[in-house]
Amino acid sequence: xxxxGWSRRGFLAWTAGAAALGAAPARKKIVFIxxxxxxxxxxxxxxAGCLLLARLLKENVPCIxxxxxxxxxxxxxxxxxxxxxVVLYTNGGxxxxxxxxxxxxDALMRRGAGLAVLHYGLDAGKGAPGDKFIEWLGGxxxxxxxxxxxxxxxxxxxxxxxxxxxVKPFAIYDEWYYHMRFREDMAGVTPLLSAVPPDATRExxxxxxxxxxxxxxRKGMQEHLAWASERKGGGRGFGFTGxxxxxxxxxxxxxxxxxxxxxxxxxxxxxxxxxPSRTPTYEELLENLDKPIPEGxxxxxxxxxxxxx
Numbered sequence: 005x006x007x008x009g010w011s012r013r014g015f016l017a018w019t020a021g022a023a024a025l026g027a028a029p030a031r032k033k034i035v036f037i038x039x040x041x042x043x044x045x046x047x048x049x050x051x052a053g054c055l056l057l058a059r060l061l062k063e064n065v066p067c068i069x070x071x072x073x074x075x076x077x078x079x080x081x082x083x084x085x086x087x088x089x090v091v092l093y094t095n096g097g098x099x100x101x102x103x104x105x106x107x108x109x110d111a112l113m114r115r116g117a118g119l120a121v122l123h124y125g126l127d128a129g130k131g132a133p134g135d136k137f138i139e140w141l142g143g144x145x146x147x148x149x150x151x152x153x154x155x156x157x158x159x160x161x162x163x164x165x166x167x168x169x170x171v172k173p174f175a176i177y178d179e180w181y182y183h184m185r186f187r188e189d190m191a192g193v194t195p196l197l198s199a200v201p202p203d204a205t206r207e208x209x210x211x212x213x214x215x216x217x218x219x220x221x222r223k224g225m226q227e228h229l230a231w232a233s234e235r236k237g238g239g240r241g242f243g244f245t246g247x248x249x250x251x252x253x254x255x256x257x258x259x260x261x262x263x264x265x266x267x268x269x270x271x272x273x274x275x276x277x278x279x280p281s282r283t284p285t286y287e288e289l290l291e292n293l294d295k296p297i298p299e300g301x302x303x304x305x306x307x308x309x310x311x312x313x
Contacts, residue, residue, distance in 0.1 A: 032088040032270040034061065036072040039094035039101060039125075041294035046306070048124060049250040050093040051075065052292040056253055057091070057262065060281040065267055077101040084108060089118035089240075089270035093247070096127025096145065103133050113140045113239050118269025120242040122262070126181065134185065141241035142193040142233025146185035147212040151219050153205035154179050156312040157229060157246070159197050167196055167232050167242065167264045170278025174257040175312040179248035182227035183219050197230035197244075197261065230261060232268065240269040250293065251306045254284050 038054035051074045058070035073083060076094075084090065090112065094101050102109060102125075113119065119140045127145040128137045137144035145152075158175040162168050182201055186193055203223050208214040233241040242265035246252060253259050263279040286303045 030067065032068050032272050033086050034058070034068060034070050034089045034091060034266060034270055035084055035087040036070065036091045037077060037094060037101065038072060038074050039099075040075050042095050042099075042124070043248075045295040045298055045301070046250040046293060046309070047248055048095070049293055049295075050095075051294055052250060052289075053122075053247060053253065054091065054093050055292050056284065056288075057266065060259075060263060061266060061279065064263075064280050065272060067272060068267065068270065077105055084112050087112060087117055089120065089266065091120045091122070091266055092125040093122040094125040096124040097129060097147075100125070100128055100133065103129060106132060106136050109140070110136065113235075114237065116238045118240040118242070118271065120244070120262075120266050120269050122244050123179070123181070123247040126184070126243060126245060138185070138187055139235065140239065141243050142190075142231060142235075143184045143186040143243055145181050145245070148216055149185055149218070150181055150183050150213075151205070151208070151215055152179055152181050152213045153201070153208065154248075155202055155205050157197070157199040157201075158312070159199055161198075163194075163196065165194055165196060165232060166274040167261060167268050168278075169264060169274050169276060171257045171261045171264070174255065176246075176252060176255055176258055177249075177310050177312055178246040178252055180229050181245035182229060183222070184228065184243070184245065186228075186231075187233075192235060193231050193233045195228040195231050196265075198226045198228045200224060200226050230265070232265065240271070242266065242269050249309050251289060252310050254286075254289055255310065256283055 036054040036058050038050040042048050054072050058072045061068050062070045128134045130146055134144050156177045157180045160173050162171050206220050206223055210216055230244045260278045264274050267274050267279055
């Protein structure tokens with residue numbers, strides 16, 4: 005191990021030595037639940053996003069093993085057995101695949117497993133699902149309270165936390181949900197990525213996703229777009245409101261904070277410089293997409309989709 009994080013060779017050497025002393029790090033099983041495509045090309049690409057994140061974790065954190073279930077909740081009844089953490093990158097609202105599996109998730113959470121939820125999956129729905137997300141995750145997207153505009157989030161200051169190790173200030177255009185419903189007094193919740201949304205994002209027509217009086221009254225105030233949480237019993241949560249555009253996984257700091265967050269909820273030590281990963285090429289980002297590539301699409305258009313503006 006170095007102060008810049010793990011190299012795979014160094015980690016394996018350390019693991020071998022630790023094993024001889026009876027102190028090898030325990031294997032961590034992370035179960036990804038990805039959903040069917042619900043938006044346009046390279047948007048809400050849950051399957052491709054989970055496959056990418058799972059591969060990068062498996063390649064760069066040798067004590068982690070990953071399983072990806074595609075196209076909705078897994079049909080096998082024992083899919084979550086032995087999971088140290090679950091990652092939900094799914095559709096939300098009335099189509100949320102976890103809504104009919106709250107008891108299954110609750111049993112796992114009570115055993116101390118971690119939970120990460122990305123983007124639309126945070127829209128669990130008010131009532132029992134939302135209440136459970138508050139308990140497990142620390143917060144969620146509540147209709148008529150939270151909003152979902154497209155805007156450039158400029159993360160000028162990054163707080164110190166295991167999930168932010170190696171993450172530098174960055175700015176990126178995405179559908180950043182904000183004004184999330186958090187636990188009362190933010191109990192056990194630590195903001196990780198925060199930014200001030202443009203006033204125009206608060207001035208949209210009032211509705212279940214677009215705006216409300218409380219959001220409008222908060223002009224100029226900072227909003228929390230990613231967070232870590234801890235709950236009674238030792239379980240951990242990680243919420244991330246971005247990841248509308250698949251191309252965003254090519255931004256190193258954006259990708260790192262999510263990889264760090266998933267490793268952290270599985271109670272894996274995050275390296276000093278964060279979970280390392282090589283920047284995916286454009287061709288790699290095209291892999292496993294659910295929607296076909298539109299005619300005339302270019303690498304430049306992909307870069308422009310997430311360009312700060």
